[in-house]
Amino acid sequence: MTTLALAAALYLALEQKDNPYRKIYLVKPVIEIGAKLGYLEEKMAPYVRYIGDLLMKLHDLRPANRIFADSEGGNFRYNPKRFEILPIAFIRGMNLENAVVIIDEMQNLSRAETRALLTRMGENVKCICLGDTRQVDNPYLNESNNGLNWTVKMLKGLPGYGHIVLKGERSRGPITDMVIRTGL
Secondary structure: OHHHHHHHHHHHHHHOOOOOOOEEEEEEOOOOOOOOOOOOHHHHHHHHHHHHHHHHHHHHHOOOHHHEEEOOOOEEEEOOOOEEEEEHHHOOOOOEOOEEEEEOOHHHOOHHHHHHHHOOEOOOEEEEEOOOOOOOOOOOOOOOOOHHHHHHHHHOOOOOOOOOOOOOOOOOOHHHHHHHHHOO
16 A cells, blocks of 8 residues: 555646646654654654565665665665655644655544544645554554544545455565464
């Protein structure tokens, strides 16, 4: 799901002519599994490493040089004018405009966090909410009381809202399939 969302965001923000989208924001809840690391920016790296891996995979397929500050020198730091990863804890007071916003792992957000985040969306925003309600890691939430499920219930049928459920036999791999199927 994240790969598809990133590919769509790259297309909207970088390739489409005369578009209102100037930047891509990826917002992620910081749900720790195991030892607590805290919320310093450098401590975010382990939580978002997969984003860099996915961006590099997409970049290899079709160069997305403007996302990076210096892609020529092999230094693939993100260009903060084009791409930014935001932990949910730092969203308060922001006004996101002219951007594609990807909310990843939304099943790990509470209703209050979801509302706080969605009310930060300003003019010319395309918001893509991702998650799997069968994979809730937040100890205070479950399959039915999470931010993704709540958003779908509240917005379904409204103009400007769309919802897609990806189904199929293929996931990350056979072990993931076993875990989900057995409810482990």
